Amino acid sequence: MASIFKLDNLYRFFMKAYPVKSYGGTSPNTHLYKELSQCRVALITTAGLHLQEQTPYNDRIIGGDCSYREIPNTIETQVLALGHRSKAFDASGTESDINLVFPLDRFRELENEGKIGSLNDRHFSFMGSITKPKPLIEKTAPEVGQMLKADDVDVAFLTPV
Numbered sequence: 001m002a003s004i005f006k007l008d009n010l011y012r013f014f015m016k017a018y019p020v021k022s023y024g025g026t027s028p029n030t031h032l033y034k035e036l037s038q039c040r041v042a043l044i045t046t047a048g049l050h051l052q053e054q055t056p057y058n059d060r061i062i063g064g065d066c067s068y069r070e071i072p073n074t075i076e077t078q079v080l081a082l083g084h085r086s087k088a089f090d091a092s093g094t095e096s097d098i099n100l101v102f103p104l105d106r107f108r109e110l111e112n113e114g115k116i117g118s119l120n121d122r123h124f125s126f127m128g129s130i131t132k133p134k135p136l137i138e139k140t141a142p143e144v145g146q147m148l149k150a151d152d153v154d155v156a157f158l159t160p161v
Helices: 009-017 092-096 104-112 134-150
Strands: 040-045 068-072 122-126 155-159
Touching (some): 040 104, 068 134
Antiparallel strands (some): 068 122
């Protein structure tokens, strides 16, 4: 992990002053009782990805846009638009390889190799840098959880950005 002292002063101050909130509750982690080769997998990212035809995330919402976008499993990853709003996010690597924040191509390889059972028909993208996550915790994340449950997803792979 990088040292906070390697950050410039503005980011170092931000990290020290960032208000961390605890929302309690139960852990979303559960034990996996079957082999990955038998599991249905969905991807979730906080990179703010969206399809060109979808409405971009709204960067004018104070505290962050807690909405999500469905990403079909059939998408060609290079056509995804990156909408992450944080000034602290260096998008240069993502612009050259979207799999850094949304490893769909790598998971397709795992599926073809039989290392995972199958990929879900849809995946989900949220915006990162949510400083007021109450709507995310109370509304949008549970909505996505219910959709994943309805899709019989066994494993959700999260790439936090």
